[in-house]
């Protein structure tokens with residue numbers, strides 16, 4: 001189960017909800033090919049029968065000769081009328097999965113909000129042409145510029161950024177512009193007063209610096225405790241309704257210690 005509304009916990013018993021919304025779509029969501037019944041163009045559904053209740057293939061499985069392929073809808077939103085060979089549909093998605101195609105260069109401080117994933121890029125050997133090539137690429141990436149690439153490593157088209165950070169070469173998979181959804185909330189409508197800024201600043205300054213490199217997984221700790229005969233008990237928390245925002249962010253020393261314990 002994916003939860004999209006999370007409580008932002010300032011301290012025990014002091015929280016408010018925020019909504020998490022998907023930022024990027026999978027590629028090619030505008031064209032979704034599917035199989036149709038050859039007798040009436042009705043969609044062959046998951047159970048591999050025709051979705052038309054009046055078709056003979058609604059109760060029996062059609063053979064592959066009794067099916068064709070078309071799209072869910074076209075880019076302009078219209079229902080597709082034509083059918084296409086499976087091979088031709090597959091060819092549209094068939095990209096060279098063995099090759100990075102260099103598209104150009106871009107600054108290393110590229111837009112972080114486009115990142116979909118991250119992987120290491122390492123040499124395949126420690127000598128010979130592949131190693132020399134890797135070393136040259138690594139050297140080229142010492143400056144301010146990263147390299148934009150396209151690839152199909154996982155079988156589908158991907159846009160990537162190759163870069164070196166702290167001596168390590170990384171491949172970031174990034175979203176094509178068409179994959180990025182419009183933000184749903186307009187932050188220019190937030191009314192910021194001197195008072196709210198003061199409260200918010202005091203709160204963030206009260207937090208201790210966090211070191212992401214040393215944090216351990218809570219799930220792993222829970223399993224360790226369980227293995228050591230200390231099963232965790234779930235604590236249900238009473239959330240105080242109708243709390244003032246200022247009250248939420250006014251964190252006292254006691255509450256801070258509770259946060260740190262968790």
Ligand SMILES: [Zn+2]
Pocket residue numbers: 037038039040041042050051052055056057058
């Ligand atoms: Zn049918």
